[in-house]
Amino acid sequence: MQDRGNDALLLETRGLTKVFGELKACNEVDLKIAPGEIHALLGENGAGKSTLVKMLFGVLDPTEGGIYWKGEPVRIGSPGEARRHGIGMVFQHFSLFEALTASENIALVFDEKTPISQIAERARAVSVEYGLPLDPHAMVGDLSVGERQRIEIIRCLLQKPDLIILDEPTSVLTPQEANRMFDTLERLKAEGTSILYISHRLDEVKRLCDTATVLRHGKVVAHCDPRQETATTLANLMVGSDVEAVKRQASAATPGPPLIEISNLERPPATPFSIPLRGIDLTVRGGELLGIAGVAGNGQGEFFEAVSGEWRQERADTIRLNGRNCGHKNISDRRMVGAAFVPEERLGHGAAPALPLSDNLLLSRHTTDRRAMVGPLGFVRMGAVKEATQRIIREMDVRKSGEDPEAAALSGGNLQKFLIGRELDREPMVLVVDQPTWGVDAGAAARIRKALIDLARAGSAVLVISQDLDELFEISDAIAVMHDGRLSSPLPIAEASFEKIGLLMGGAEPGHQAHAHAEAHANTEGSHEPGAPI
C-alpha cells in the first residue's frame, strides 16, 4: 500500500537487484516501459540483460527491489504467473520439442484442456493475421530456425500478452526473416502491445525502438531515445568510454619478425548459432600488441578456437605461429612451438573448476614442461608442479584461501591473474588472450594489462581479443575490429579513435572509414548482406 508504481506505465522496476554469490548481476536497475512502445534493452554480454528479463519473466527471484505491473507491485514467481499477468517471452534459444508438431508445442503452455485441433485452428488464424506463415501440423524438427521462432512468437501471441520480451531475436535470422519479423513487431505496437527488445545490434535498435535502456556491469548507464543517438554513441554507452584519457607507453622502435601469420582463415559455422569466419588475414610481429575489438558474438570465440588449435585448419599454412606452420597442429603442439593461450571463459575452459590450482597448472603445461613435471610412465612430479604453482601465485599476487584451493574457490580476478601467470611463466613467444579482464576488479585488471604490455615489450607477439575499448586503447599498438566473422585491417593506435572503432563494431565497412562521420546517421543494412565486400 505504501508504494504504488506509476499508473501510466505498463511495467516499471525500481532498484531491481540480483546477486549471485559476490557478483551483482543486476544492480538497482530502474526500467520503465510505457504501453505500446518498443523498448530496447542494450548491453554487452554479461551486462545483466538476461538476468533482468529472467526476473521479469519469473525465472529468477530478485534479491532486492520491486516490479510494478500497471502500477501494482507484483511478485512474479514463475513463468506461468508471468503469462497470467500478460507477459510473454521469446527466448534466444528456443524451448521447443523437436519431435512434436508446431501446434503440440503451442498447446504445451496452455493450462486448460483445450483440444489440440482447436489450438491449431487458433494458431493458424493468428499466423494469417500477423503475416507469420506457419503450418501448425509441421514437425518442429523439420523446420528452419526462422520458422521455429515464428512458433514461439505465435505461442506468445495466442496468450494475448500486453508485453512481449524478445531476447536477441535476430541473432538467428537471415536479413529477410528479420525484416518480416520487424513488420510483425510494428503491427503489434500499433495494436498497443509493448515490446521489450533485447539486442546488441545497433542498426536494428535505431530502426525499430522508441526508447532504450543501456546496461553496463549490471547497472543502468543511460535511458535514451535510440533515434537521437548515433551507432557510435550507443556503442560507447554499451562498452563504456567514460575514461577517455588513456595513457600509453611507446611501442618498440623496430618491430620484430612476424610471429602470428593468419591467411584466409575460413570456418563454417559449427552450430546453427555460431558465426562463420570469413577470410581472416592477420599478421602480428614480435614486440607488437594487437587488439581485436568487436561486439560479443561476432566470431571472437570461433576465432580463438581456430588460433589455439582446439579447432584445426585444413591447410597447414593457414595459421603460422612463431614461424612454423600450425594449421594441422593441435593445441599441445601449438604450445610446443612457443604459443600460449588464455580463453574467455575461465571456469570450464581455461581451468577445471573442481580441481586445485596445481592441477590446473598442469592442465596447460604438461607437454611444454614435460621434462620437469612428468616422469616415466606419466608419473606426475607433484613437487615440481606445486613449486611452479607457488611461484606464479607470488609473481601475480594471487589472493586465495588455503594452500592449493580449487579453481572455483578463487574470485574471478584472482583466477584470471593465475591463468595469465600460468602462461607468462613460460615466457611464450606468442600469447593469444580472449577477454583478459572480463569481470575482473580494477586492481587485478591493471596488473594483467601491465603484464601483457611487458610481454610484448620483451619481444613476443601478443593478440588481445576484448570488448572493452578502453582497455584496447590503453594497451594496443594497433586495433582491428571483428564483425560478423570478418576482421578489419588493423588501425595503428595513432590513427584509431573511439568513433572509428565504434563504427566498425557496428558493421560499417572499413573501406568507408574516411566518411565515418557522414555515415553515422545513415547506418544501413548493407553490411548485413551476405558476401558484402570487406
Next chain:
Amino acid sequence: MRLELIKRPQKSALYSAISPLLALVLTLLAGFLIFSLLGKPPVAALHAYFIEPLSEAWQLHELAIKAAPLIMIAVGLSVCYRSNNWNIGAEGQFIIGGITGSLVPILFPQFQTLFTLPVMLLLGFIGGAAMGAIPALLKTRFNTNEILTSLMLVYVAQLFLDWLARGRFRDPGGNNFPGSIRFPESARLGEIFPSHGSAHWGIVLAILSAIIVWFMMRFLMKGFEVKVLGGSPRAGRFGGFSSTKMVFFAFLLSGGLAGLAGIAEVAGAIGQLRETISPGYGFAAIIVAFLGRLNPLGAIAAGFVLALTYLGGEAAQMSLGVSEKVARVFQGLLLFFVLGCDTLIHYRIKFIFGEAGKPATAKG
C-alpha cells in the same frame, strides 16, 4: 511447507565422508519397513539378512567369492564414470570375457601348462574390452547414447552365452545338461586356503586391480586426464586431451576388467561355462562403484557390502521364506539412497514454512 535445495559455496567435506554411511542406515530403515509390511519380524529378518551370513569362516569365504567380481568390475566402472562415460553394459562384458577366456580349455583341452590360466585371463580381459569397444565406437562415430547401446548389448551377450552353453560348447558327456566340459585343474583359479573355505584367487586379483587403478588415478597423467575430461570436457580439450580417445580408454578399461572378472568367475567359482554365469554382478557393480565414491579403493569396501546383500538374500530365503528377489530390492534401495545422499554434498536442504512470499495478485 516445501523443501528447497540451496547450492553450497563449496562441497561439504562432512557429507562427502558420511554420505555412504547415511545411505546404508537409510537402506536398513527401509528394509525394516519392508519386512514389517511383509509380516516378518523386522529385527530378526535384518539379523538373518546382514549378520548371520558373517558368522562363520566358510561364510566369509563365500563373501569373498561374491565380492571379487563386484570389486573388479566396479574398479573399471569408477574410472569410466569419472571420465563422464556411462558404461551400463558391464554385465555383457563380464559374460563375453567369461566366454573368450573359456575358449582355451573348451577348444584346446589338451593345452594344460603353466601358461593356460594366464592366457585365459588375458583372453578374458581382451574379450570384455572388445565388447566395451562397441558402444565406444558407436558413441564416437555416430554420437549414439552409450547408456542405451551398452545396456542393449547385455542382452545380446546373455543370449549368445545361452546359445553356446546349450549348443556349440555343450559337454558331449554331460547328459544333455547345458554347460561345457568341466575345466581341467590347470585352467582353474585355485582356492587360497582350501582347508578353511572355497575362496579363490579372484579376490586377490580384484584387490590388486583396485590398487593399480587407484595408483593410476592418483599419480599418473592418465588419471589426471580422466578427471579433467570427466569434470570439464572443454577444459580438457584446452589441455590438449582428446575426448574421443578418452571414450575408448574408459570403455576398454572398464570392459576389460569386467571381462577379467568374468573369466575369473568361470575359472574360479564355477569351473565350467554355463548358460548363466552371473547373478547380475555387472549391474550390482554400478552400485558398488557409486557406493565406493568412484574411488577404486572405496570399491573394495563397497564390494563387500554388496556381496553381503547377495548372501543375505539367500539366507533370508532359507530362514524366513522371503523371496531372494529381496536382494535386488536392497541393492536398488542402496543405489537410490547413495545417489540421494550425494546431493547433500553439493546442496543443503532448506525448509520453507508457510507461504511467506505469496505473490500478490495483479489484476485485482
